[in-house]
Amino acid sequence: MKARAFSYFRARTIDEALDAAARSGDEARFIAGGQSLVPALALRLQAPRLLIDINHIDDLSGVTREGEWLRIGALTRHCQMLTEPLIAQFAPLLRAAAPYVAHPAIRNRGTLGGSVALADPASEFPAVVLALGAEMEIAGPAGRRRVGADEFFVDLFETALAPGELLVAVHVPLFRANQRIAFDELARRRGDYALVGCGMIATVEQDLIADIRVALFSVGNVPTRARSVEAALAGACLDADRIAAAQAALDGDLAPDDSDDVPAAMRLHLARVLLGRLLGSLLGRLGETA
Amino acid sequence: MSRAGDLDEADDAVRVRMVVNGRKTACDVAPRDTLVDCLRNQLELTGTHAGCEMGACGACLVQLDGRAVHACLMFAVQADGARIDTIEGLAESGVIADLQAEFHRRNALQCGFCTPGMLMTAHDLLSHDARPDRETIRDALSGNFCRCTGYEAIVDAIAAVAEARTTKASQPAEGSSS
Ligand SMILES: Cc1cc2nc3c(=O)[nH]c(=O)nc-3n(C[C@H](O)[C@H](O)[C@H](O)COP(=O)(O)OP(=O)(O)OC[C@H]3O[C@@H](n4cnc5c(N)ncnc54)[C@H](O)[C@@H]3O)c2cc1C
Ligand code: FES
Ligand code: FES
Numbered sequence: 001m002k003a004r005a006f007s008y009f010r011a012r013t014i015d016e017a018l019d020a021a022a023r024s025g026d027e028a029r030f031i032a033g034g035q036s037l038v039p040a041l042a043l044r045l046q047a048p049r050l051l052i053d054i055n056h057i058d059d060l061s062g063v064t065r066e067g068e069w070l071r072i073g074a075l076t077r078h079c080q081m082l083t084e085p086l087i088a089q090f091a092p093l094l095r096a097a098a099p100y101v102a103h104p105a106i107r108n109r110g111t112l113g114g115s116v117a118l119a120d121p122a123s124e125f126p127a128v129v130l131a132l133g134a135e136m137e138i139a140g141p142a143g144r145r146r147v148g149a150d151e152f153f154v155d156l157f158e159t160a161l162a163p164g165e166l167l168v169a170v171h172v173p174l175f176r177a178n179q180r181i182a183f184d185e186l187a188r189r190r191g192d193y194a195l196v197g198c199g200m201i202a203t204v205e206q207d208l209i210a211d212i213r214v215a216l217f218s219v220g221n222v223p224t225r226a227r228s229v230e231a232a233l234a235g236a237c238l239d240a241d242r243i244a245a246a247q248a249a250l251d252g253d254l255a256p257d258d259s260d261d262v263p264a265a266m267r268l269h270l271a272r273v274l275l276g277r278l279l280g281s282l283l284g285r286l287g288e289t290a
Numbered sequence: 291m292s293r294a295g296d297l298d299e300a301d302d303a304v305r306v307r308m309v310v311n312g313r314k315t316a317c318d319v320a321p322r323d324t325l326v327d328c329l330r331n332q333l334e335l336t337g338t339h340a341g342c343e344m345g346a347c348g349a350c351l352v353q354l355d356g357r358a359v360h361a362c363l364m365f366a367v368q369a370d371g372a373r374i375d376t377i378e379g380l381a382e383s384g385v386i387a388d389l390q391a392e393f394h395r396r397n398a399l400q401c402g403f404c405t406p407g408m409l410m411t412a413h414d415l416l417s418h419d420a421r422p423d424r425e426t427i428r429d430a431l432s433g434n435f436c437r438c439t440g441y442e443a444i445v446d447a448i449a450a451v452a453e454a455r456t457t458k459a460s461q462p463a464e465g466s467s468s
Pocket of ligand 3: 435
C-alpha cells in the first residue's frame with residue numbers, strides 16, 4: 001500500500017520544526033529515521049497531512065559530555081551507539097543493547113530519539129533509558145524542559161511528549177568505574193522484537209550491590225522497572241540464593257497479558273530465566289576493576 | 291519545495307535533485323513517493339527491487355551517502371541533495387565485481403530477486419569489517435530474505451570474498467620490490 005498524500009517540510013532549526021508543528025496541530029508528524037513511521041504510513045495506520053523532516057537540524061545531532069551527564073542528540077543513529085567512543089565509555093548499556101535493535105540497514109537510519117519518542121514496549125532503547133535513569137530534553141512552544149525516564153513512559157505508545165513537542169536529546173548519567181551493566185533478550189529470530197528483554201546497571205561497593213536499576217521490555221504496555229527485584233538486591237552480597245530470591249520477586253513486578261503466541265505464564269517464566277542469567281553474569285564480574 | 295502550511299497542495303510534484311550513481315539527476319515526485327518507486331519508475335533503475343515495502347525483506351537496499359538503507363523506508367523528497375548509489379552503480383564501478391563473481395560461482399542465487407539487497411549488505415559489511423566470521427555475516431544478513439537459495443551459499447560467497455580480499459591486501463603490490 002502507499003501512504004496517503006501529504007505535504008513535506010524540511011526543517012533546518014528546532015524553532016522551524018516547532019513552528020510548523022504548531023501551525024498544523026494534529027495533522028503533522030515529525031519524521032526522524034522513518035523506520036517505524038514510514039511503514040505506519042504505508043499501512044495507513046497513520047495519515048498525517050504534513051511531514052516535518054527533522055533530519056537536517058544540526059542541534060539534534062552530536063554526543064557531548066556535560067558535567068556529570070552525557071548528552072546524546074535525538075538524531076543519533078542506532079549504528080552510532082556501536083561506534084561512538086563517548087557512548088562506549090560513558091553509556092555502555094546503550095552500546096550493549098544496540099546489536100539487538102533490528103538489522104544493520106535499519107540501524108544506519110533509525111534514531112535514538114525516534115525509538116524513545118515512539119516508546120514501543122518491545123523496543124530495547126526505551127528500557128535502557130529507563131534502567132539508566134536518563135532524562136529527556138524536550139522542546140515545545142513553552143520552552144525547554146527535562147523529564148526523567150521514570151515519568152516519561154506513560155502508557156502504550158504514550159510518553160510525556162505533548163503533540164507538537166520535540167525530543168531534543170537524551171541525557172545519561174556518566175558511567176562510573178564501580179558500575180556493572182548487563183543486557184540480553186530472548187527472541188525467536190535475530191533482529192526480531194524480543195519475547196522478553198532486560199537491561200540493568202549495578203553500583204558495586206566492597207563487593208556488595210549498593211544500588212541496582214533493572215528494566216524489562218516486552219512485558220507490558222511500557223518498559224518496566226523491576227522495583228521488587230531492585231529492593232531484593234540492594235545492599236546485598238550477590239550469591240545463588242540472592243539471585244533465586246530476586247527471580248521470585250519478579251512476580252511482584254510484572255503482570256503480562258496473554259497474547260496470541262505467548263501466554264502470560266510463559267512470558268513470566270522467560271523473564272525469570274533471563275533475569276537469572278543476567279544476574280549470574282553480573283556475579284562473575286563484581287570484583288573486576290573496570 | 292512546499293512550505294509548512296500548504297496543506298491543500300499535498301500531492302503536487304516537488305523537484306528533487308540527487309547524485310545517483312555519480313550523475314547529477316533531477317526528477318519531479320509527489321511527497322508520498324518512496325525512493326524505491328522513484329528509482330524504479332522515474333529513473334528506470336530497476337535493479338533496486340520492491341518486495342515487502344515495509345523494511346522487512348531487504349530487496350530495496352541502496353546506499354545513501356555511503357551507508358546501506360532501505361529505499362522503501364524513505365520518501366524520495368528526503369533524498370534531495372543526497373548521494374544515492376544503486377546496485378547498477380556499484381556493478382558499473384567494479385567495486386563489487388568479486389562479490390558478483392563469487393555469488394555466480396557458488397550458485398548463491400536462483401531467481402535473483404534478493405540478490406541486489408544481498409550484495410548491498412555484503413558490500414556495507416565488508417567496508418566496515420574486513421574479516422567477519424560466519425556468525426557476523428549471518429547476523430549482517432538478518433534483514434535480507436531469500437526465498438529460494440537458502441543462506442548457506444550466500445554466507446560462503448561473502449566469506450570467500452572477505453578471505454580473498456585480505457589475502458590480496460597482505461601481499462606486496464606488484465613491482466614494489468624491484
Ligand atoms: C523490519 C524492522 C525491524 C525492527 N526491529 C526493531 C527492534 O528489534 N527493536 C527496536 O527497538 N526497533 C526496531 N525497529 C524500529 C526501529 O528501531 C526504528 O528506527 C525506531 O523505532 C524509530 O526510530 P526512527 O528514528 O526511525 O523514528 P521515526 O520512524 O521517524 O518516528 C517514530 C515516531 O517518533 C516520532 N519522533 C521521531 N523523532 C522524534 C523526536 N525527536 N521528537 C518527537 N517525536 C519524534 C515520529 O513522529 C513518529 O511518531 C524495526 C524496524 C523495522 C522496519
Ligand atoms: S521492499 Fe524494502 S525491505 Fe522489503
Ligand atoms: S534467489 Fe530467489 S529470493 Fe533469493
